[in-house]
Amino acid sequence: MRNTFFVFFSLIILFFSEGISKMDQNYGHFKKKENQTYNSNSTNQTSSIKIIFMLPLFLSSVKDEKIDNENKQLSENALYFYLGAKSAIDFLLLKNKKINVQVFDTRNERKRIINFIHSYDLSHNHAVIGPFFRSSLEEVAKNNKKTPIISPLSASDSLNAYPNVIQSEAKDIYLSEPILEEIKLIYQNNKIKTLYLLGEDPSKKMTTFIKKKLSQWNVHFQIFYLKNNFFNIKTSHNLPFFAIFLGGDFFIGKEFIDFVKNNKKIIPFGIGYHNVYYKNISLLREYKFLFTTKYHFNKNDEKKRKMFHFLKKKFGNYFNKYQLLGFDLTYDIIEKLFENKNLFKTIDQKSFSGLISKYKYQKISDKGGYINKGLWIIHL
Known part of the structure; x- marks a missing residue:
């Protein structure tokens, strides 16, 4: 009997229509709710893993060209990050799981984020990836104390005190x-x-x-x-x-x-x-x-070559840092959630080497959160 597995992509408070510069084909991922069905011969089905991304996409603003250059660059970085993350999810589909993914466009507005976290119950998610910046992360963390909040780019001492914050970017x-x-x-x-x-x-x-x-x-x-x-x-x-x-x-x-x-x-x-x-x-x-x-690509790693060729089929020969970071971080988090849906039980149990990043999490203190001390040591 053939089993069917689902990855659900939904957009929360997210609006978009076509027609923006060179990024058109990528922003098209957000035109509507996506439902994708994947097949497997395995018989072991489980309930879905639920993840929400909180990213500064500025989608409606980009479409209307009502955005300054700084926020436009931020929007592109966030989109590339998400496309990398989505590719990691696609790569993991043979793991015989269901993954529910939602995306909230923060537009990098603190008030918008505050309104969202007070109107939407994040506790139903197994992990939140984002927002990008420290002040917004703190707002989300202090209002959702039991939900793992992953900081994808910001590594700050100010985040250390939040026991549910996982800082994936290693400090310099x-x-x-x-x-x-x-x-x-x-x-x-x-x-x-x-x-x-x-x-x-x-x-x-x-x-x-x-x-x-x-x-x-x-x-x-x-x-x-x-x-x-x-x-x-x-x-x-x-x-x-x-x-x-x-x-x-x-x-x-x-x-x-x-x-x-x-x-x-x-x-x-x-x-x-x-x-x-x-x-x-x-x-x-x-x-x-x-x-x-902090970042290194090892071409001699067989598993990495498979990941790399998978991305190459999707995006051609062009990659940037944010695509690769999105891929590595999402792959690691979902793999750990496959083992245990309580991410706090697995986050610091073993390290992971992605395409360019390493993740080796340590708990800062009994009452603190988690930091990443995964680094590459290169001998020439």
Whole structure:
């Protein structure tokens, strides 16, 4: 007997008609309520998983061209995110489940969001993905304390206190932790005394975090921070030292590479991806260079290749960051809901590596929410 499985896509307070620029074909996904039926030979049917997306789509405004450039870009990012999310749902359909998906267009208006959450019972959903921004997330979280609220883009200390908020975007400061672990290990064996922090750190959060972490470990260095002009650094040619590149523009990246070339005793690391790394692979491999990044595509992963080809069939050769983030996040959340519809039971039990993102959630405290500490550690 053939069984039929359903994915329901419905739009809440969402209005749209055709006729907008290059995004027409994608916005067409929202013209009407969608019902799609998929077939499987399995006999194990279960009740549906219910997810709602709260995204700043600005659909009616885009259609009428009553939108400024900033919000138009935000609208496109949100749409790409949703299209990636919808593709993840399509990819998971062979899991023999029913998934009910609803979309609310926030238009990035706080009042609109407040009105919605007071008129619609979110507790019937197994997860809420969105809104994009912190203040709106807080409104949703404090009015729906038992429903998992996933923050897709915003990672903020202000969200830590909400026990039902899951911050999927890893904070930049955590990119330093694997590097500091390496430095601590080398330090214990070699007692190297000097650490240079090189590149841009406008808020000083990264340098402050690094100094605090090393102090907690009782690892003592002379620490120097320079944004640029690394050629002014006077180092001893006989003594090894650590250098962590914090990132920056092309010229700062080139300065870092020149600094490495001119210092044979350097032990270099990188926080975050920079294109100078792959332009200088041979050089950096001599130093066993390691860098950390939040986003990385591993072409050698067989499962990822299947996902990638699935997306390629849908969208051709063009992808952007938001499509891939939408795909990865939605895939991970739904997979965990397949295991247990109470997301809080599974969210921090195992990590997941998507097309470009990693998710490794940790509970902040007994009364706090969840943060993502999933990162890529790349050895050139």
